[in-house]
Amino acid sequence: MKMSAKNIASGVVEIAKQEGAKKAASGLFTYLKKHNSLKLLPLVVLEIDKAAEAEGLVMATVVSKEALDQGQKNQIIQKIKQATGSTEVSLQNRVDPSIIGGIRISYGDKVLDLTISRQLSDLKTYITK
Numbered sequence: 001m002k003m004s005a006k007n008i009a010s011g012v013v014e015i016a017k018q019e020g021a022k023k024a025a026s027g028l029f030t031y032l033k034k035h036n037s038l039k040l041l042p043l044v045v046l047e048i049d050k051a052a053e054a055e056g057l058v059m060a061t062v063v064s065k066e067a068l069d070q071g072q073k074n075q076i077i078q079k080i081k082q083a084t085g086s087t088e089v090s091l092q093n094r095v096d097p098s099i100i101g102g103i104r105i106s107y108g109d110k111v112l113d114l115t116i117s118r119q120l121s122d123l124k125t126y127i128t129k
Helices: 005-019 021-034 038-054 070-084 116-127
Strands: 057-064 088-095 103-107 110-113
Touching: 005 021, 005 038, 005 057, 005 088, 021 038, 021 057, 021 088, 038 057, 057 070, 070 088, 070 103
Parallel strands: 057 088
Antiparallel strands: 057 103, 103 110
16 A cells, blocks of 8 residues: 555654654655655655644754764754744754864754854855955
8 A cells, every 4th residue: 555645754753753853764765765656755855844844843953073962952952942933853963074163953944054164154255255
């Protein structure tokens, strides 16, 4: 039995709420690949956004040079809740050793780039004007 993009998205949101966005994304990819349905990915992603928003869940990713501790993650979660009015945030921390310092946070269609390289780039642009 084939499932609709909407049903798949609902399952992904439930997994994200219980086990985190990383596990949900991995499960989604595995499911779609197993059922030769990778072409559905863009539609499923749109449905995931709708389902998550309807449930008050924001799925966010923070990229940092090193893994963040739970206190740092909690601070970011609180800021995202304040910014979105959401009651629940699923936060995934990706480590990127190429980052000099700072963090990059993304959720929904928003990206907040607080990395040193971005700040240096902005400074260069400002100085060369």
